[in-house]
Amino acid sequence: MKNNYSICFISFFFCFFFSLMNFFFMMYFIMEDLVIFLEWEIISFNSMTIVMSILLDWMSLLFMMFVLLISSSVIYYSKSYMISELNLNRFIMLVLLFVFSMVLLIISPNMISIFLGWDGLGLVSYCLVIFYQNIKSYNAGMLTALSNRVGDVMILMLISWMMNYGSWNYIFYLNFMNNDYIMKIISLLLIIAAMTKSAQIPFSSWLPAAMAAPTPVSALVHSSTLVTAGVYLLIRFNLMLENMFFLKLLLLLSGLTMMMAGISANYEFDLKKIIALSTLSQLGLMMSILSMGLSDLAFFHLLTHAMFKALLFMCAGMIIHMMNDIQDIRYMGGISMYIPLTSLCLSISNLSLCGIPFLAGFYSKDLILEMVSMSNLNMLIFILYYFSTGLTMFYTVRLLFYLMINDYNLMVIYNLYDEDYIMLKSMFMLLFMSLITGSFLSWMIFDYPYMIYLPFNMKIMVLYVMIVGFFMGYFVSKMMVYSNNKFLLFFKLSNFLSLMWFMPNLSTYSLNYYFLSVGYNFNKNIDLGWSEFYSGQGMFKILKNYSIFYNFFQINNFKIYLFSFILWMMIYYMMMMF
Numbered sequence: 001m002k003n004n005y006s007i008c009f010i011s012f013f014f015c016f017f018f019s020l021m022n023f024f025f026m027m028y029f030i031m032e033d034l035v036i037f038l039e040w041e042i043i044s045f046n047s048m049t050i051v052m053s054i055l056l057d058w059m060s061l062l063f064m065m066f067v068l069l070i071s072s073s074v075i076y077y078s079k080s081y082m083i084s085e086l087n088l089n090r091f092i093m094l095v096l097l098f099v100f101s102m103v104l105l106i107i108s109p110n111m112i113s114i115f116l117g118w119d120g121l122g123l124v125s126y127c128l129v130i131f132y133q134n135i136k137s138y139n140a141g142m143l144t145a146l147s148n149r150v151g152d153v154m155i156l157m158l159i160s161w162m163m164n165y166g167s168w169n170y171i172f173y174l175n176f177m178n179n180d181y182i183m184k185i186i187s188l189l190l191i192i193a194a195m196t197k198s199a200q201i202p203f204s205s206w207l208p209a210a211m212a213a214p215t216p217v218s219a220l221v222h223s224s225t226l227v228t229a230g231v232y233l234l235i236r237f238n239l240m241l242e243n244m245f246f247l248k249l250l251l252l253l254s255g256l257t258m259m260m261a262g263i264s265a266n267y268e269f270d271l272k273k274i275i276a277l278s279t280l281s282q283l284g285l286m287m288s289i290l291s292m293g294l295s296d297l298a299f300f301h302l303l304t305h306a307m308f309k310a311l312l313f314m315c316a317g318m319i320i321h322m323m324n325d326i327q328d329i330r331y332m333g334g335i336s337m338y339i340p341l342t343s344l345c346l347s348i349s350n351l352s353l354c355g356i357p358f359l360a361g362f363y364s365k366d367l368i369l370e371m372v373s374m375s376n377l378n379m380l381i382f383i384l385y386y387f388s389t390g391l392t393m394f395y396t397v398r399l400l401f402y403l404m405i406n407d408y409n410l411m412v413i414y415n416l417y418d419e420d421y422i423m424l425k426s427m428f429m430l431l432f433m434s435l436i437t438g439s440f441l442s443w444m445i446f447d448y449p450y451m452i453y454l455p456f457n458m459k460i461m462v463l464y465v466m467i468v469g470f471f472m473g474y475f476v477s478k479m480m481v482y483s484n485n486k487f488l489l490f491f492k493l494s495n496f497l498s499l500m501w502f503m504p505n506l507s508t509y510s511l512n513y514y515f516l517s518v519g520y521n522f523n524k525n526i527d528l529g530w531s532e533f534y535s536g537q538g539m540f541k542i543l544k545n546y547s548i549f550y551n552f553f554q555i556n557n558f559k560i561y562l563f564s565f566i567l568w569m570m571i572y573y574m575m576m577m578f
Helices: 002-032 058-081 088-107 111-129 135-165 170-175 181-197 206-212 215-221 228-236 245-267 271-291 295-322 340-354 360-374 379-405 421-445 461-477 494-498 500-527 530-534 536-555 557-577
Strands: 036-045 048-056
Touching: 002 058, 002 088, 048 058, 048 088, 048 111, 058 088, 058 215, 058 295, 058 421, 088 111, 088 215, 088 228, 111 135, 111 181, 111 206, 111 215, 111 228, 135 181, 135 206, 135 500, 181 228, 181 245, 206 215, 206 271, 206 500, 215 271, 215 295, 228 271, 228 295, 245 271, 245 379, 245 500, 271 295, 271 360, 271 379, 295 340, 295 360, 295 421, 340 360, 340 379, 340 421, 360 379, 360 421, 360 461, 379 461
Parallel strands: none
Antiparallel strands: 036 048
């Protein structure tokens, strides 16, 4: 166990130290307006060169700082959370590989090295999702891996098409913003790849399924690594994608993803899946604002969201420990009496997710909604944005009431113990960041403040929506705890809405049902049918019987010859007598 603790401490120190280094470098790069581009040529053929490139600017350094800070908290948290795990060393190594793949993706301007980080994320995420090695984990891991393989194939095709321009570095593509058909194909492949990694419709089903992974992994995946890779890629390529038709399609699909995730979270009773669906909703928000051309706002929300979402998952892990590994929120209630500091962290991260003024989420979310109000979008997109914001408040307040304010369930034996100080230290580090990140980044990222002039009713619309969402969440949380929500199940569309618009079924059964049924029919009619009886199986039985017969003769060779000789002699003498 001492060995396990030492690797946890070394990994934590390594990530935290490099996070601080990235912070100081980033401040220096912003003040001096520096960009460093390093390139090593590996091989050259047919005027194409394969190079290893590194791009260091304020954006990559800032994002690396957040990734390493969250991963250091997660590793320190795992020291206590995974204390009973025999393979803790393997777990920490997988987490470090995961972080390394993300760092490689962040600092690479070259599509070849981006693909190495991209595919590394997919591979290591599969290993982490199946870490607990049961049938649920295996199914979730396969769904995660195969969904992400679609994006990997798109990146491979993208690399092939980029050869038409003679370079795989995306910074050189800013000069090719003309609308020729090759650029349109490249942009389509890029958008589809980003949609698979960031789980937009129709690739949404893998994100809640990936909750089969250990909770520290969920905190890392859903905050700053796997799911944000697609958003980060589009942020880097944003100038190349300007005025593309596919961005309008992405805007619609990401808006629908926001709404679908928000509605499904109100039907869900699994604690980790509710938080996963909230991640899906926030990813839809990032992708939609990105498709409007506001990449700096998308990056701003990506960073603020990373902090409070990692904290939210860590609080969920502490609650699941206390509940003896029960994740159903209907069995919970009154947890603030037993784990007050964790409840404090949970409340602040939840309120930050809602966009309560002056917490981290407020600065990015309020700015995004005001920019949407000021843009010339149609009414559908406007409704999708505000309706999804109301749903965020809706499921967050419902979650808080179920966990803290409703009476605790006497049927469940709570594991009443003092809060783990190792977990609390890592949570408090992220709590501090969740409080200051919004204001800190808004002063640092933007050269000048956004001047947004709106009528009073439009300006106050965000508060209206939040208040309505609060009361709706309160009413739903007061329904019968041990049954489904009567208020929501009143509608005929309840099954459609609660099952993520049948997205998991469409992603699994609909894609493999035809092939499995064809295989079943072939097996039934050919492998087990008359043709098998008269061909393969029949021939096998005949040859088997012959072999048994000949084998019998070979084993009893002498006896049979003797018996045959005597029989022949008897027949001969009988014939001679007559």
